[in-house]
Amino acid sequence: GDSVTQMEGPVTLSEEAFLTINCTYTATGYPSLFWYVQYPGEGLQLLLKATKADDKGSNKGFEATYRKETTSFHLEKGSVQVSDSAVYFCALTRGAGGFKTIFGAGTRLFVKA
């Protein structure tokens, strides 16, 4: 079945450091790919998405590129801030899979001042 694998956390960075959170997926066909973010005590909210191969999603300085050849959707940010501390989830939705959305295990990010 469909699945999403993320790098384990927690990830601890200093402010202004470069961030990469790895995400790979397994799915037949052409899923849409998403990154969601969860701040403490809240539900998840969409950070960015990409709906076809080679698309780049971007938002708030975060970027991720849909790489079908490596089945990956790695999240990057050039300079993190303390306010970026949160849990980040990679997810996919595949229409032929009944339109359900499958999430990875999440990666917790701590950014130190």
Next chain:
Amino acid sequence: NAGVTQTPKFQVLKTGQSMTLQCAQDMNHEYMSWYRQDPGMGLRLIHYSVGAGITDQGEVPNGYNVSRSTTEDFPLRLLSAAPSQTSVYFCASRRQGNNEKLFFGSGTQLSVL
């Protein structure tokens, strides 16, 4: 805009008790779903629905029932609570289509003693 409303926010049950977690959305979304969030496991899909009268199982459906009699409501029923069902539960909805983002409720923290 209310969005996705979940009740209750907190609940403590004894083993064997039953209860219903409520979820309502006011965005006329066709797709609704329930996830549970456990440390290190990410979000796992329990049940989902693509429209009124249509439900299907996700990754971890055992011990839970759902129904979808209206577009707005998607309650989750625990038939006989077990300690393994201690978790944070999230309801989420979206428009149909694999490019659409999920809107999440604020979650229900459930403890089964």
